[in-house]
Structure formats: structure tokens, C-alpha cells
Amino acid sequence: MTAPDLPAPRPVLWPLRPLDSAAVRTAARDGRTVVTIRHALLSDVTPEMLSWWYCHVPGTMRYAGKQWPRYLVWHPLDHITYDVTSPGTDGTVGPGARLHITEAPGRNLDQLIDIKVGVEQIDSQAAIISSRLLGTALVRLENEFTATRGGTRYVTRLTIGDHTPAGRLVLNRLAHTKAFPPAKLTAWIRHHIEEVGNLENFLPDLFRYRADHEP
Template sequence: MARHLPLPPPRPVVHPLRTSDPARSTVHRLSHHRMRVTIDHEPLAGVTPAMLLWWFRHIGDSLTYAGQQMSGYLAWHPLDHIRWELARPAPGGGAGEGARYRIVEAFGRRDDFYVDSVERVEKLDETGIRLVRRIAGIQVFQLEHTWSAGREGTHYVSVMDLGSGSPLMAPVNRHLTSRVFPEAMARAWVVHNVEEVGVLEHLLPGLVPAEGG
């Protein structure tokens, strides 16, 4: 992937970042050189599913973080996030279902774990968000975050699927999971995703309007 956006200086880490628990994540190699990465996050105290829905619809909005004005995306992970763009609005406008998100980030602030990708939002409601990328109409990437209310806070699960289930796509899958997004990068993403999801516990309460809670 082209590395044309420089990594900005890190923003202040206002709240301690969560550490990943190996028992709560898995990286599985599947048939036809596919890979699936699953994270069962610790509950998000003080966060509701409605807050998460609001957040993903307003991820590019400006907010005040550590005394500075910046996009919500940059505050979401103060070290790794580089840029978020609404590459294409949803049919009804904005960043809702049917929109295309451009996401630029570098896991662990490492250049070899740099991502600059555009995905379509194929689902966004109070149960979760699903981002999909296709090549020639064939799905090669899916990232789904699902959430639900629990006794200790919102239960949040992330599942990333790399590669197509078609045997004909095995060579493409092999390239994807060995060169573009290899297992080392997938494991770095686990650390990154655990950290950014944990930030929501501190970022959203007090930020989301009452109707989003």
C-alpha cells in the first residue's frame, strides 16, 4: 500500500491504553489461505450500544481532546491513527450505512504495519458495524464489530476476515495474508484494536448527546 501520508506526532495519551489479553483473542488460518482474527473485548463501562452507533456516524467530527481541537478519529487512538475520510457519503448523507470510509493508520506506529484503505459500510445500527472491501465484486476483507448491552457495560466483539471463501481466490488470499496483511500485522492489529476500543470507555461518556445514550 502507498505510504503517502506521514505519521503525525503522537497526541497525548490522556487515559491509560488497555493491554491485550491473549486469552481474549485468536488468529486462525482457514482454508484457501484465509485468516480470521477475533477479539472478545473487556466490557465497556458507561457505554451503551446507542453511543457506539452515534460514534461511528460522527467519527470525523471535531472535538476537544487534551485541550486541542481534532477529529474524533485522531482522538480515538492518539498514537496510531493518521486520517479518516468520508470517501463517499451514505445514500441518505453522512457516515451511515452505505457510506465508504477511508482509514489510514499504522499499528504500533510502525511503517511496515501501515494501512490506507477504503471500505464500504454494509451495516451500521445499534447492534454493530460491518466494513467490507471487494475486488472485482468479490469480498476479500470484512471487519465486523458487534455490541450489546451487558451487566458490566457494553459487550464488544471484533472479527476480521481476510480473504475470499472461493478456492479460485486462493492465490489472491495467499498474497493478502502473507504480503499485504501477514500474521504479524494481524497480531499488531489486535493490540491496536484493544487499545482503541478501550479508549471509547473514556471518550464517549460526556461526548455523545443525550439522545445518543
């Protein structure tokens, strides 16, 4: 497989959150690896905004004086492509939609994440996607939102592998060696903390703007 071209970095208008801004815990369970990330408060962001965002990552927005794809703004250094290969059952990026996502944590193509996932849930409580094979979740990413004073508490849970017979026999090894080997997982954790933290810098304004300009 040919690696995609890494697009030029976009302007970084706000500091990216450091690794130690979040609490990270990694645990091994029945052949699976579960990474839980408790992000610092997303100030002035609501669960409604996050639900809207995950349904509307495709599209463009005004940033640094020009129009950019929203996905490239979300992480201005690492993101490459975000394609909706098929819409959800209601014709949107919702449950049943298929996505093809590429990103290079740390702008390092040796750590390229090139993954096709299905959307399981997007609402004001969570956004959940997974990559499945033979009924087994190779990778499952759960993002959970809870409103609190001043913003939203955001917790991520990344599960690598599954407890199905196929997972225990073969596919968990594939998930740990191909999808998220240790070095790539470490790079992704930092990347994810940065991209989630960046939402508080642009999402409130984008959400208000869309209320006046989008159906």
C-alpha cells in the first residue's frame, strides 16, 4: 500500500494540549488492550456541539484567513484525509456510515494510521466508531461526553482487539501488530489529546456560525 502524501501543515493558531493535560490509563484484558483517556475540561463546548461536529466533520470552515477542510483544521499538523465512503441509514454521517480516515501522528508517516471504520453511534452522549472483521472489532473507539459547569467532560476509550473466538485465535494479534503496535499507539495517544483539546478553540464559533448559515 502506497503511503498518502502528507499535506503541508496548516497554521497553528493555538497551542496544542500537552500529553500531561489528560489522565491516561492502559490495561490488558482478555487479549485486548484498553486505553482510557480522561481529557481536561473542554471549556465552552457542549455535548450538543460535539454531536453536531461528529456528524459534520466533512465540509469546510474559515480558518487563518482562508477556507480549509474542517478535518485539516481539527489537527492542523497531523490530519491527512477524512472520507465518507458511504452514508448512514439516514443519509448522513450517522449510524451505519462508513469512513476512511488517514492521519500521521507527529507528522511521521512511519506511524501512519490508515483505517476504515463504521459509525455505531453519534449523539449528545457519545461518538463511537469501530473497525470490524469477521464479526470481531479489531479497533473500537468510544468518545463519551458529559456536560458540566463551564463545558464538557470528555472521556475516550480505545479498545484494541475483541473477546470473540476469532479475536482470541487470530485477530487480536493482527490488531496489536498492524493496526496499533506499541510505538503507533503511543504516538496516537498524544495526537488524540491534541485533537480533542483543539475542539474548544474553534468548535463553539463554528457551531454558532452554522446555526445562521446551514440548514
